[in-house]
Amino acid sequence: MIRLDGQSLTAPLLARIAAGEGVVLDEGALALVAENRSVVDRIVAEGRTVYGINTGFGQFATVVIAPDQLQQLQLNLIRSHAAGVGEPLPKDQTRALMAARINCLLKGHSGIRPEPIRLLTDCLNRDVVPVVPSQGSVGASGDLAPLAHMALLLVGEGLAWGSDGxxxxxxxxxxxxLKPVTLQAKEGLALINGTQLITSLGNLAVEKFTRLAALVDEIAGLSLEALRGTRAAFDPRIHAARPHPGQIAVAERMRGILGTSSEISESHKDCHRVQDAYSLRCIPQVHGVTRDALQFAGAILERELNSATDNPMIFTDTQESRSGGNFHGQYPAFACDVLAIAAADLASISERRQERLVNPAYSDLPAFLTQNGGLESGFMMAHVTSAALVSEMKGLAHPACVDTIPTSAGKEDHVSMGPIAARKLLRAVEALEQVLAIEARMALEGLRIIGLAPAAGLQPLVARLAEACAPWTDRVMYEELNATLGALRAHQEACP
Incomplete structure (x- = not known):
């Protein structure tokens, strides 16, 4: 069971919850929640007019709600804001959304009672997962629509995933x-006002992207050996002169993977080539900036995962409610857009290495890596598939966070479009994995054609790929690529 306390949730932990692990609530955090709730109860008892507690919402903030209508106010809020459309989120992504919102509520600034949090936790642990449409949030006054669909389950309404649909x-x-809850003052707003859709999807993408960013160096090493590239470009003195952390780290890793020589490198040490193409020579620079982007954006998304993103926020120490803008999704939206750009660039340089592997004008390898060209097409269409994926990723790299459409009668006059950024980032990371699998399979075939041993640091990956993929003769390509993908994932599990 993963402990949620509002302070220490990470992308790897969130991924485990998404995959099915249960959670336990930190009792200290729940005590803070209960204490924070007492502030809301006092405001109601004293008859003070406070936004979100006993007023309407957005443009209706000036409308005061009678005490005997406060429960109906919260229920109406959930029902009216459950306006999502489109394909539902997959269950694993919805589980991540639930966990992220629980963690936010445990910060103790939402004014909610422990009871709704406990019910949401029980739903997560018993795999009672709401159906949450993927579209309908602009990521500004929180991810209102998707979180409202989540909250409908807690009041016994909406839809959930069952065994048959x-x-x-x-x-x-x-x-x-389990029994539904009756929402009290502010609790409907507390459940839906936050950036948890952007943040949960963004952190799931970070977890997968981080593993791919490590794998891409090994795959590039396979291509470098298959293309008879040089190790000279990874000289530490070159990278010390331009001390970007990611660049230095990738150059060091390439030196570790490739060593000083191999049978392949010895076979061409006196060749006529002076330097390699950029897709080989600039691996540290291109892969490196992706690492730096992951560190930058990953830090933003993890901080957001452990942030209070409500409005208004309740402060126990001063017994006050304060309106602010922590619900605005620009931070996680910006991070997701940066990562989509990084993913597209990694895929782009991988595709350029693939072109060199299949094009005899750029290598000493047979066209499309087949010895029976004409009768066989080899990896001709695998490269076309990669090109199609990279082109799509370039579209996904267009930032969502620079767009804004004012909503709520002009009250919400600048929005983040963060959920769009997060969803397209997940698509980009999935496409990147496919592109890298194609490069790995091509490079394996190139190494087989050469017939010499690659660097020792590459041999575990080569062995894993060779076990899954026999030497090439024309056969069903998608099955071959699926086998390659499985081998890469197994390699990641064995060598985290």
Missing amino acids: QVPGGEALAKAG
Whole structure:
């Protein structure tokens, strides 16, 4: 069980929850939640007019709600804001969304009682997962629509995932032995006002991207050996003169993977070539800036995962409610857009190495890596697939966070479009994995054609790929690429 305390949730932990692990709530954090709730109860008891507690929302903030209508106010909020459309989020992504919102509520600034948090936790642990449409949030006054669909489950409404598809939320709760809650003052707003869709999806993408960013160096090493490239470009003195951390780290890793020589490098040490193409020579520079981008954006997304993103925020020490803008998604949206750019660039340089592997004008290898050209097409279409993926990724790299459409009668006059940024980042990372699998399979075939041993640091990956993929003769290509993808994932598991 992964402990949630509002302070220490990380991308790897969130990925484990998304995959099915349960959570336990930190009792100290729950005590802070209860203490924070007492401020809301006092405001209601004293009859003070405070936004989000006993007023309407957005443009209706000046409308004061009678005490006997506060429960209806919160229920109306959830129902009216559950306006999402489009394909539902996959269950794993919705589990991540639930965990991220629980963690935010445990910060103790939302004014919610422990009871709704406990119910949301029970739903997560018993795999009672709401159906949450993927579209409908602009990522400014929180991810209101998707979180409202999540909150509908807690009041026994909406839809949940059952064993045979979608079922009514109340039915799913009852089957799991759970009872819906009656929302009290501010609790509907507390459940939906935050950036948790952007943040949860962004952190899931970071977890996968981080592993791919390590794998890409090994795959590039395979290509460098298959293309008979030189190790000279990884000389530490070159990179010390331009001391970007990512560049230095990748150059060091390439030296570690490739060593000083191999059978392949010895076979061409006196060749006529002076220097390699950029897709080989500039591996540290291009892969390196991606590492730096991951560190920058990953830090933003992890901080956001452990932030209070409500409005208004309740402060226990001064017994006050204060309106602000922590719900605005520009921070996580910006981070997701940066990473989509980084993913597209990694895929782009990989595709350029693939071109060199299949094009005999750039290598000493047979065209399309087949010895029976004409009768066989070899990896001709695999490269076309990679080109298609890279082109799509360039579109996904266009930033969402620079767009804004004012909403809520002009009250929300600048929005982040963060959910769009997060969703396209996930698509980009998935495409990157496919592009890298194509490069790895091509490089393996190039090494087989050469017939000499590559660097010792590459041999575990070569062995894993060779076990999954027999020497090439024309056969069903998508099956070959799926086998390569499986081998790469197994290699990542064995060599984290």
